[in-house]
Amino acid sequence: EVQLVESGGGLVQPGGSLRLSCAASGFPFSSYWMHWVRQAPGKGLVWVSRVNSDGSSTNYADSVKGRFTISRDNAKNTLYLQMNSLRAEDTAVYYCTRAGSGLFDPWGQGTLVTVSS
């Protein structure tokens, strides 16, 4: 069964840092591009970042560029999102998802990040 399981969310103060992880199983992780998508409470889906299959190419939404870093460890079948200089507006559920032909499938269950003092 293809599965994505996020972890690492929690409460952090403004200006703080957090690293999210996404453990993948059930498919050849190193063959797929991976993405992070977030959803603020009561709001819609927003694409955050993507990384290519070998980790050599990354892209970010303007809202997180320079503060967030996406990476992957293909030996551990794990995707990461390092989030620095966190702001209140970064509060959201963060989903990792597998990409293929421009679509996202499947999605993890999400991990909640709350930025508050």
Add this chain to the structure above:
Amino acid sequence: QSVLTQPPSVSGAPGQRVTISCTGSSSNIGAGYAVHWYQQLPGTAPKLLIYANSDRPSGVPDRFSGSKSGTSASLAITGLQAEDEADYYCQSYDSSLSGEVFGTGTKVTVL
């Protein structure tokens, strides 16, 4: 800052047909990029519903259908059922932003 616009809500009685529009521009849908649709049931992660404008993944009922024309796309639900009550999002790629974009989302209510 969604670049794909959807109506905030649509509703219908059980058994009726509802449609959800997704309006983009020449840098995304109009540029020929595929449109995909996701269903998000309350308190759960999004699930792929329609891909490549009109194809259904295995397991998705044929009550759900998608189409695309020009700078817009649409999702139709025929024979509306109570379990279809959810949020629906369209998604494509935008060449100006060099990234994936989602629609603003539509809440479907079954009356």
